[in-house]
Each structure stands twice: as structure tokens, then as C-alpha cells.
Amino acid sequence: MLDFQLHYYFLLGFLIILIVVIAVLVFLGRTGRLQPAKQQVTAGIRTIRNTIRVRGTSSGLNNRAFISKEDDDIYFYGGMDTKGEKSWALSRKDISLESELTRGRFAIIYLAQYYTHQEAKTVIAKSLKDDPNEENVVKMRAKINFYATKVGHHKNILDFIGSVEDDVRGPMMILEYCSKGVLKEFLESARSNITVELEERLFRMAFGICNGMDYLASNKVVHRRLAARNVLLNDLHEPKLTGFGPDPDANQDEDAKTLVPVKWMAPECMKTTAYANELSDVWSYGIVMWEIFSLGETPYPGVQSRDVPGMVKRGYKMKKPEHCDDVFYKIMLKCWHYDPRKRAGFSQIKEELNNLFTEAPGDDYYYRTNEL
Numbered sequence: 001m002l003d004f005q006l007h008y009y010f011l012l013g014f015l016i017i018l019i020v021v022i023a024v025l026v027f028l029g030r031t032g033r034l035q036p037a038k039q040q041v042t043a044g045i046r047t048i049r050n051t052i053r054v055r056g057t058s059s060g061l062n063n064r065a066f067i068s069k070e071d072d073d074i075y076f077y078g079g080m081d082t083k084g085e086k087s088w089a090l091s092r093k094d095i096s097l098e099s100e101l102t103r104g105r106f107a108i109i110y111l112a113q114y115y116t117h118q119e120a121k122t123v124i125a126k127s128l129k130d131d132p133n134e135e136n137v138v139k140m141r142a143k144i145n146f147y148a149t150k151v152g153h154h155k156n157i158l159d160f161i162g163s164v165e166d167d168v169r170g171p172m173m174i175l176e177y178c179s180k181g182v183l184k185e186f187l188e189s190a191r192s193n194i195t196v197e198l199e200e201r202l203f204r205m206a207f208g209i210c211n212g213m214d215y216l217a218s219n220k221v222v223h224r225r226l227a228a229r230n231v232l233l234n235d236l237h238e239p240k241l242t243g244f245g246p247d248p249d250a251n252q253d254e255d256a257k258t259l260v261p262v263k264w265m266a267p268e269c270m271k272t273t274a275y276a277n278e279l280s281d282v283w284s285y286g287i288v289m290w291e292i293f294s295l296g297e298t299p300y301p302g303v304q305s306r307d308v309p310g311m312v313k314r315g316y317k318m319k320k321p322e323h324c325d326d327v328f329y330k331i332m333l334k335c336w337h338y339d340p341r342k343r344a345g346f347s348q349i350k351e352e353l354n355n356l357f358t359e360a361p362g363d364d365y366y367y368r369t370n371e372l
Helices: 001-028 037-054 076-077 134-151 183-192 196-218 278-293 305-313 326-335 346-354
Strands: 095-103 107-115 120-128 160-166 171-177 232-233 239-241 358-359 365-367
Touching: 095 120, 120 134, 120 160, 134 160, 134 171, 183 232, 183 278, 196 232, 196 239, 196 278, 196 346, 196 358, 278 326, 278 346, 326 346
Parallel strands: none
Antiparallel strands: 095 107, 107 120, 120 171, 160 171, 232 239, 358 365
């Protein structure tokens, strides 16, 4: 009898252990964890390779800014909680709209006066078109919140002064006024009067744009639309970057929008800018430098936009513009490495350009032409 009981308990214990083992094996199989050792290693290598491929353009500190879902979604900034006192909120009674300058797809650009306790300052006011819909209100709030909370202030970024709530027009964006207009138009008008002073100015413009782009990258902002048409000039001809944000095309009219095709884009962004980053902006900066020293010519002259991707893939690079120094052209070529990992970041380009200038009394920089 005792032997029978021992045999019974032994069999019962064995069955329980067997059931537990089977349950564990079924669980591992369903969760994908039960794989041959070789297959597990292969899967691990595949995961690592995929990670490298996705992040392959991030060459250390050279690439500080990436497009994130946050930046790419206007509804993130358009829906930000702005309750309470905002440091950038201005009183509507302090803003006087003087004249309409132009109209975009969803906004009207006004020349305006901003009255402070000390002075009346000429500014730009971006207002929504008549009868603004909810989508456009979100876009305007997104741009306001983006500039106010993420961009900040820099001498080579179009300065965001503040925002106004208008009972009729809704939110308005108040920006710095740049009296000398768009860089591309200035360059085109300068072709008939080329002087040593102009060439010096071109050098400083290229330097200033690099400073502005380095600042944006340091704040993890990707431009995506860098071109001479998105650079404004103040009364001192200092370049001011604009045209970027959570909805970079929102203020572009249809004619202006067609001026930014693949000719300004890095190879990896010629189909989509979804994965744009600092190093793709570096490529565009090289194109803008070419625009500056060609005095506003369209990049890849005589080439159709549809042919540019194939030419770039085969290694084609534009020739040095007539008014370009060899040192600047070498920097352009560095910007145009097909492999983004071989491009320098803006901090490195800025340092290289900084060595070409000497600081004079005040804030002006002069190009050291005698050292080249």
C-alpha cells in the first residue's frame, strides 16, 4: 500500500512539472522568445543594423536638430495651453495697422506701428484673412507659440516681438520690420552695381546666415526651407532668417512656393522632408551661399528640377560663382557631400568662417581678403 502511494505521488508530481514546462514553452513560443540561438543572434544583429540605418545621419555633435512629431505637427503648438500671463502678449491698443504689404495663403502682412512708452516702432503684423476658420486660427497660434517658446531671439533670426488678440481678426503675430526686403531680390538688384563694398557685404551675409542657422540647430530647430527668398535684410543689410516653423509653408503664396523645389533640398530630402535635420539644412546652406555669390541666380542654371536628383546622385556639383572666393567655394563643396554623415554641422562651419573675419570696433566683422 505504501509503495502504491509513493508511486502515485511521484507520477502526480511528474505530471505537474510536465504541465508547467509545456505552459512555459507555449508562452515563449507565442511571445517570439523561443528561437534557436542562431536566429536570436541574427534578429539582434538585424535590430542593431536597423538602428544604425535610421540614425546613420547623426554623426555625433555635427547633427543637433531633427524633425520630431512635435515640431512637425502644428496642432501641438496650436493647442498649447496659454492660460495666464504671457510675456509676449501685447495690448491691441499699442498696435496700429498702417498699410497692407502682401497676402499669403492664409495671412495678410501689414506694415504697422508698435507704440511703447518711449517710441513708435515700425513693425510687421501678420493677421489672418477675413473670416478666419478654426484651422487657420490654430496655424497662427502654432507659429506664435513656436516662436515664443522655442525659437527665442538672435540677431540673425527675424525677431518675434509678441502677439495680439484682435476681436475681429483673431491672433496677430508682431515681427521685426526689415526695410531692405528679401535677400534674393536684393541680390538681383545688385548685379548692375558690383563694388568692393558689395563683395564685402556678401561675405558678411553668408557669415550671418550661418550664425543664424547655428543658433536654430542649437535650439533643435530644423529649417527645412532655407533659401535666399526666406532671408530678409534689415536697414544694415544684416540677414534675418524666416520661413521656418511647425507649418513652414503656411505663409507662402502659390508663386513663392514653386520657387523652392528640389534644387534647394539635400538628396535625402528631395522626396520628403519628414526626416530633415541639421545636416540636410547644411546642404541647403551651401545652395544659399551659391545664390549669394551668383547674385540671385537660380541654382543649377539651365537644368530642369526633375533632372537634379539624378545629377546630384552621379556626383554633380555646381561650379564656383563669379563673385565667390575660393575659401567660400570649398565650404560649399563640404556642404554638398552626398553622404550627410560627411557634412560638417553649423558649429564647425561657423568656426571655419569666423577665422576668415576680423572683428572691428562695434559689432561689424570684416573679411580678411589679404590673408587668402
